[in-house]
Amino acid sequence: xxxxxxxxxxxxxxxxxxxxxxxxxxxxxxxxxxxxxxxxxxxxxxxxxxxxxxxxxxxxxxxxxxxxxxxxxxxxxxxxxxxxxxxxxxxxxxxxxxxxxxxxxxxxxxxxxxxxxxxxxxxxxxxxxxxxxxxxxxxxxxxxxxxxxxxxxxxxxxxxxxxxxxxxxxxxxxxxxxxxxxxxxxxxxxxxxxxxxxxxxxxxxxxxxxxxxxxxxxxxxxxxxxxxxxxxxxxxxxxxxxxxxxxxxxxxxxxxxxxxxxxxxxxxxxxxxxxxxxxxxxxxxxxxxxxxxxxxxxxxxxxxxxxxxxxxxxxxxxxxxxxxxxxxxxxxxxxxxxxxxxxxxxxxxxxxxxxxxxxxxxxxxxxxxxxxxxxxxxxxxxxxxxxxxxxxxxxxxxxxxxxxx
Amino acid sequence: xxxxxxxxxxxxxxxxxxxxxxxxxxxxxxxxxxxxxxxxxxxxxxxxxxxxxxxxxxxxxxxxxxxxxxxxxxxxxxxxxxxxxxxxxxxxxxxxxxxxxxxxxxxxxxxxxxxxxxxxxxxxxxxxxxxx
Numbered sequence: 262x263x264x265x266x267x268x269x270x271x272x273x274x275x276x277x278x279x280x281x282x283x284x285x286x287x288x289x290x291x292x293x294x295x296x297x298x299x300x301x302x303x304x305x306x307x308x309x310x311x312x313x314x315x316x317x318x319x320x321x322x323x324x325x326x327x328x329x330x331x332x333x334x335x336x337x338x339x340x341x342x343x344x345x346x347x348x349x350x351x352x353x354x355x356x357x358x359x360x361x362x363x364x365x366x367x368x369x370x371x372x373x374x375x376x377x378x379x380x381x382x383x384x385x386x387x388x389x390x391x392x393x394x395x396x397x398x399x400x401x402x403x404x405x406x407x408x409x410x411x412x413x414x415x416x417x418x419x420x421x422x423x424x425x426x427x428x429x430x431x432x433x434x435x436x437x438x439x440x441x442x443x444x445x446x447x448x449x450x451x452x453x454x455x456x457x458x459x460x461x462x463x464x465x466x467x468x469x470x471x472x473x474x475x476x477x478x479x480x481x482x483x484x485x486x487x488x489x490x491x492x493x494x495x496x497x498x499x500x501x502x503x504x505x506x507x508x509x510x511x512x513x514x515x516x517x518x519x520x521x522x523x524x525x526x527x528x529x530x531x532x533x534x535x536x537x538x539x540x541x542x543x544x545x546x547x548x549x550x551x552x553x554x555x556x557x558x559x560x561x562x563x564x565x566x567x568x569x570x571x572x573x574x575x576x577x578x579x580x581x582x583x584x585x586x587x588x589x590x591x592x593x594x595x596x597x598x599x600x601x602x603x604x605x606x607x608x609x610x611x612x613x614x615x616x617x618x619x620x621x622x623x624x625x626x627x628x629x630x631x632x633x634x635x636x637x638x639x640x641x642x643x644x645x646x647x648x649x650x651x652x653x654x655x656x657x658x659x660x661x662x663x664x665x666x
Numbered sequence: 667x668x669x670x671x672x673x674x675x676x677x678x679x680x681x682x683x684x685x686x687x688x689x690x691x692x693x694x695x696x697x698x699x700x701x702x703x704x705x706x707x708x709x710x711x712x713x714x715x716x717x718x719x720x721x722x723x724x725x726x727x728x729x730x731x732x733x734x735x736x737x738x739x740x741x742x743x744x745x746x747x748x749x750x751x752x753x754x755x756x757x758x759x760x761x762x763x764x765x766x767x768x769x770x771x772x773x774x775x776x777x778x779x780x781x782x783x784x785x786x787x788x789x790x791x792x793x794x795x796x797x798x
Contacts, residue, residue: 383731383732383733386732386733386736394782394783395782395783395784395786396671396782396786396788398671398675401699401700402674402675402676402698402699402700403674403675403676403700404673404674404675405671405672405673405674405788406673406779406780406788408673408674409732409733409736410729410732410733410736410737410738410740410755411673411755411779411790412673412674412753412754412755412790412791413742413743413744413753413754413755414727414729414732414740414742416729416731416732416733418727418731419727419729419742420727422727423725423726423727423742423743423744424725426725426726426727426768427724427725427744429768430723430724430725430768430769437763472730472731473728473730473731474730474731475727475728475729475730475731475742476727476728476729476730476763477727477763478727525695525705525706527695527696527749527751528744528751530697530698530699530705531698531744531751531752531753532725532744532751532753
């Protein structure tokens with residue numbers, strides 16, 4: 262499946278993320294502008310150098326977000342692709358820039374993702390409109406009344422809780438406490454990340470004793486709704502060679518860029534199958550990059566809920582099949598472990614401004630590869646992987662490598 | 667007895683209430699919604715297939731926080747009905763992790779969810795623990 266026809270290399274030239282959290286005085290254009298200007302400055306380029314824009318936003322997906330940002334920062338007439346792909350929106354915007362360069366349409370592209378989500382609460386479920394006065398079957402299930410809460414649950418914390426529980430049923434070893442310990446790790450990691458929405462260390466007791474949302478996910482085990490943006494300038498390998506040595510040194514190689522959807526599996530339309538498409542994306546990415554899971558110095562994966570992080574250890578091949586519980590218990594995924602996962606604090610504490618997430622995780626890895634991660638630097642990091650899942654479903658995986666320049 | 671109507675069209679009422687799937691005539695993939703084609707093999711012929719009334723809990727969550735109007739807590743689950751996965755609530759069992767477990771054997775039951783202005787009852791379904 263991996264394309265090898267286009268031999269052009271892809272590099273991150275500049276990248277930036279805003280602080281994640283509450284930004285009541287900024288709209289999505291302000292947040293996106295901050296990220297885009299940051300990425301352009303980081304790469305030493307301007308809007309005039311950019312040949313294409315992939316603009317990601319979910320909650321205002323009808324808006325021409327890319328053009329709104331152009332109208333503040335630079336209207337150069339280049340094509341804009343406004344994309345919306347659930348929680349994989351940011352990764353999808355990045356793929357747009359990558360594909361355009363691979364296709365030879367431009368040698369430099371910009372991707373950004375922006376979201377305002379502070380105080381948003383549950384993002385799905387409750388499609389239950391008022392029941393009518395006369396039962397009338399409607400929709401694809403011929404339902405006479407709303408089904409959320411009557412036939413299972415539509416809310417994300419409940420859906421992803423079941424995904425973690427299903428793994429436990431298949432392989433054993435899971436428990437409320439185990440999932441809470443994953444959250445404890447990420448909240449601990451976040452204390453070193455000044456851009457995280459929440460940077461408070463939480464004890465296991467605090468996590469397990471917090472408000473239950475959907476067992477076994479308590480509130481701190483759920484991704485944090487917040488505001489934020491991230492942007493990246495992607496450049497072709499040939500163009501990069503014409504730039505300054507300083508730009509070449511700080512550039513980070515995108516050695517794999519993959520987007521998949523969920524192939525049909527039994528039950529995939531009953532409970533979303535977030536596993537198969539992640540396994541497929543990871544396999545394609547490792548092949549494209551010519552690296553394996555054992556080569557990864559850090560991983561930023563989609564811990565939208567603590568129950569989700571566990572299954573992705575397995576899906577990304579970080580452990581042997583069925584071995585995610587033992588892998589976590591070994592301490593491997595803590596920042597001092599063999600495969601540090603979510604040293605940013607992850608979605609549970611760094612926050613999850615949906616469309617920004619798939620570029621913010623690339624920023625996190627790129628910052629470590631550049632050796633610029635400050636107190637939370639993973640020493641000597643050379644290769645890292647980012648992963649997002651959007652229900653529906655879409656999975657984005659990127660593998661990044663430190664420049665040899 | 668009041669007139670009854672199923673909550674969803676894949677629930678068959680009567681003396682032996684059960685679920686019925688749209689089964690792809692070509693590859694056997696099963697679906698509960700109205701189909702345009704088979705997502706597995708692209709076939710367009712479907713037959714009706716009765717789904718086993720018993721199964722085991724493959725995944726569950728106890729929803730404690732839901733949209734307004736939805737009574738909580740409740741147990742949402744995926745039940746493996748002899749090879750066909752079904753989304754449903756677990757009923758007639760306390761909604762706590764001491765009483766619900768992975769692999770638990772369950773059976774389909776129906777329950778009236780309300781009546782409309784004509785007195786017609788809408789009937790939903792759930793799964794309850796089998797035996798003791």
